[in-house]
Structures are given as structure tokens and as C-alpha cells.
Amino acid sequence: MKITTVGIDLAKAVFQVHGVNEHGKAVLRKQLKRDQVAAFFANMPPCLVGMEACSSAHHWARKLRGLGHDVRLMAPQFVKPYVKTNKNDMADAEAICEAVSRPNMRFVPIKSIEQQAVLTLHRVRQGFVKARTAQANQIRGLLGEFGLVIPQGIAHIANRVPELIEDASNELPGSVRQLVERLLEHLKVLASQVNEIETQIVAWHRMNDDSRKLARMPGIGPITASAMVASMGDARSFKNGRQVSAWLGLVPKQNSSGGKAVLLGMSKRGDSYLRTLLIQGARSVIYATERKKEVVDSWLSRLLRRRNANVAAVALANKNARIIWALLSGNREFRSDYATANSAA
Incomplete structure (x- = not known):
């Protein structure tokens, strides 16, 4: 029977494969050694392949995509709820196969x-x-x-x-x-x-044109710009700028229930390296703003007058992350005097 979806539990030497047909029935449970994976999928008709975004995942995603398969990577924390029993390779591969077929699953872009x-x-x-x-x-x-x-x-x-x-x-x-x-x-x-x-x-x-474009922003240098461009890849894979901020852990954590919204501190999810670069760059902008003798009526100046400098640094990093998405997804250049229609009115 034709296999439509496959889940692979990646490892260093031994890989576990779990496949299902169009009715969701398991028709493949197989253990492969590392040197057998490419040949096995080369002889298999194109299908949906799911893997956790872990070590060597991007390498195997590029390899299997070159063989004609539709490969998708998922964060391990999104796969964990689908593990039915105790943790083992077979249960993990089955959970990956189940998770990749979910219509609302979030996927990790495959890096070049x-x-x-x-x-x-x-x-x-x-x-x-x-x-x-x-x-x-x-x-x-x-x-x-x-x-x-x-x-x-x-x-x-x-x-x-x-x-x-x-x-x-x-x-x-x-x-x-x-x-x-x-x-x-x-x-x-x-x-x-x-x-x-x-x-x-x-x-x-x-x-890199995109990296040079980002470096024109205050608080963004070559290190931060290159890291953001290389990590994000295609910015259009994110729906909006807030998704980028949430991906970097710069948005508040929620503990809401019963219609009552409760916002906590920032979630600190995602890549801590990128988040650190953005926050440190925001601190340098704040330091330069505070050193200016003349009073500038800007968003950052007004924020610093009513909030702590650490809070302002995270807020500015959040804003910069959204601007980065807008520049990369819309192929636009940074303008310091840019104003939206609502703010202009």
C-alpha cells in the first residue's frame, strides 16, 4: 500500500522510520543505519517526511528534498505531546509522523x-x-x-x-x-x-544585500545583521513582525484564563543568541540617546521618561525585530523618518 507520510527519528548512527498510508494506518516500521537512509528514500515514491529540528536535521532535509520528498521540520516541544507511551525510538518516530500531518502545526524553515x-x-x-x-x-x-x-x-x-x-x-x-x-x-x-x-x-x-540593508538601522551592526539574515532565511515564512518577535522570545508570556488577560515578563523563547544581540544593540541606542544634550521628542525618549532602561531596551529590541521583518519581507530600505498613515494623521 502506498506510503503518504513518514516520520524519522534522527540519531547519530541508527534512525527509526515510521510510515502511514492515506488512511493513517501504520504500514512501515523500520530501523535504518546512517548509510542506509539515502538509498532507502531514493527508492521510495515522493511523500511527506517529518523530522524534529535537531542536530543534522537541516542536512537530511536538504538531502531528502533533493530526492523529491516534501520535508518539514518541527520544534521538538511541538512533537512531545504526540508521544503516547514511554520514550523510545519507535514511539518518537510515530509521534513525529502524527505531528507532521496536523494542519495547524508550525514548521521550521530549512536552512541552506x-x-x-x-x-x-x-x-x-x-x-x-x-x-x-x-x-x-x-x-x-x-x-x-x-x-x-x-x-x-x-x-x-x-x-x-x-x-x-x-x-x-x-x-x-x-x-x-x-x-x-x-x-x-x-x-x-x-x-x-x-x-x-x-x-x-x-x-x-x-x-550580502539584505545584511547591509539591516545594518543601516540604529543598534544593528554587521554581527547582528548577518546573524538575523542567516537565521531567518526567507522572512516571508513569518506571517507578520510579531511572529518574529515571538520567535525570538521578545514578547510577554501569557497566563490568561476565563477571559482575563494576564501578561508576564518576556517569554525568552527561541534563539537566545539573537535575542541578546538585539537587546545589546538596543542598549547602545539608549546610551547614545541619554548622552544627547538636546531633548528629542521621539518614541524612545518618551518611553525612557516613564519606564526603566531595561524595559525600554527590550521594547526597542522588539520593535527592531518587527522592522527587520518588514524590511526583509517587503524588500524595502530602512528610513529613519518613516511614519505610518495612522501616525501621520
């Missing part, structure tokens, strides 16, 4: 190789930045044990530590001086790695 390559640069840069911060904090903590306090800020590590190592008047032992010097060299290596990866990201940013 270029998108994944740019996001790989961002992930590696993020790891080096964390390692650099941890190394700087370790140096500061070790020197603090000997009464040598360094001001906050990673720039003070490179400026103050060499002087402390060479200063013979302090009580720093010789073995510790050598150890701190070795840690300082490691910190410099991490900093150079971050700079090299940022150079590659900026080079990609300059060759």
Missing part, C-alpha cells in the same frame, strides 16, 4: 548550506568570546587572592596585568608571575581568534 556556514561562524565566535571572558575572570580572581585588584572591563586585563607582573614591589611569587603571564598569552590568542572570525563575518556581511 550558506546559512549554516555563517551561523557556524557565529557559534564559534560565541564560544571564543565566552572562553575569553572566563580567562579574563580567572586572571582577575587569581591576582585578587594576592591583593592585586584590577578594575572591571576586559581591556584593563591587557593594560594592567603586564605592569603587575613586572612590578617587584608586590608580594606576587615568581611561580605565580609565570603562571599569570602564561594565562595572559592564552587570553591574547583567544582575542585574536575572535577578531579573525569577526573579520570573516564582516566580509560575508558586505557581500
Whole structure:
């Protein structure tokens, strides 16, 4: 009997496949090794294939789509409610097959190789930045044990530590001086790695029209612009700008019932890296706004007069996310003097 829908439980070595026919009856339960997956689906008529958006999911989605199948990715939390029994590979594959056929299911856009390559640069840069911060904090903590306090800020590590190592008047032992010097060299290596990866990201940013378009917005630089373009892909896959904000976790969490709407803090769902970039960019805009001596009657200025700076930063990040969707989905250019018809009236 013809198989219409297939659910695949992805893994490193062993994949579980569950298929149903047009009546929803299970007609396929099979375990495949990694090197058997491509050949198995190459001999299968085109059908709907569902997978969880996890490690290697985009690779297999591109592979199976090239074989003529309609491949759709889903967030794991949307698949979990369809697991009927205890967790195992067969139950997961069956749940995926059931979830992908639901008419109201939300799907994850499949990323291209270029998108994944740019996001790989961002992930590696993020790891080096964390390692650099941890190394700087370790140096500061070790020197603090000997009464040598360094001001906050990673720039003070490179400026103050060499002087402390060479200063013979302090009580720093010789073995510790050598150890701190070795840690300082490691910190410099991490900093150079971050700079090299940022150079590659900026080079990609300059060759991408959409990324350069976003960088014209206040609070959006090459790092944020390239990350947003690579992560979103086709912005038209989102219905509106609010969906982008919800996808990034910048909208309030709800706990509503009985017709009474209760809004809590921001949901913090989705990609925390993108959300952090947008909020930090919003903080820089707020800092520049507060430094201006002249009073500007803008949306942000009015918001800062009545709300905390942290709340304003999240609100501005939310607004920027919606503007990003409008620019990418409508293929428009950013205008700082843009006003809607309602606001103009």
C-alpha cells in the first residue's frame, strides 16, 4: 500500500522510520543505519517526511528534498505531546509522523548550506568570546587572592596585568608571575581568534544585500545583521513582525484564563543568541540617546521618561525585530523618518 507520510527519528548512527498510508494506518516500521537512509528514500515514491529540528536535521532535509520528498521540520516541544507511551525510538518516530500531518502545526524553515556556514561562524565566535571572558575572570580572581585588584572591563586585563607582573614591589611569587603571564598569552590568542572570525563575518556581511540593508538601522551592526539574515532565511515564512518577535522570545508570556488577560515578563523563547544581540544593540541606542544634550521628542525618549532602561531596551529590541521583518519581507530600505498613515494623521 502506498506510503503518504513518514516520520524519522534522527540519531547519530541508527534512525527509526515510521510510515502511514492515506488512511493513517501504520504500514512501515523500520530501523535504518546512517548509510542506509539515502538509498532507502531514493527508492521510495515522493511523500511527506517529518523530522524534529535537531542536530543534522537541516542536512537530511536538504538531502531528502533533493530526492523529491516534501520535508518539514518541527520544534521538538511541538512533537512531545504526540508521544503516547514511554520514550523510545519507535514511539518518537510515530509521534513525529502524527505531528507532521496536523494542519495547524508550525514548521521550521530549512536552512541552506550558506546559512549554516555563517551561523557556524557565529557559534564559534560565541564560544571564543565566552572562553575569553572566563580567562579574563580567572586572571582577575587569581591576582585578587594576592591583593592585586584590577578594575572591571576586559581591556584593563591587557593594560594592567603586564605592569603587575613586572612590578617587584608586590608580594606576587615568581611561580605565580609565570603562571599569570602564561594565562595572559592564552587570553591574547583567544582575542585574536575572535577578531579573525569577526573579520570573516564582516566580509560575508558586505557581500550580502539584505545584511547591509539591516545594518543601516540604529543598534544593528554587521554581527547582528548577518546573524538575523542567516537565521531567518526567507522572512516571508513569518506571517507578520510579531511572529518574529515571538520567535525570538521578545514578547510577554501569557497566563490568561476565563477571559482575563494576564501578561508576564518576556517569554525568552527561541534563539537566545539573537535575542541578546538585539537587546545589546538596543542598549547602545539608549546610551547614545541619554548622552544627547538636546531633548528629542521621539518614541524612545518618551518611553525612557516613564519606564526603566531595561524595559525600554527590550521594547526597542522588539520593535527592531518587527522592522527587520518588514524590511526583509517587503524588500524595502530602512528610513529613519518613516511614519505610518495612522501616525501621520
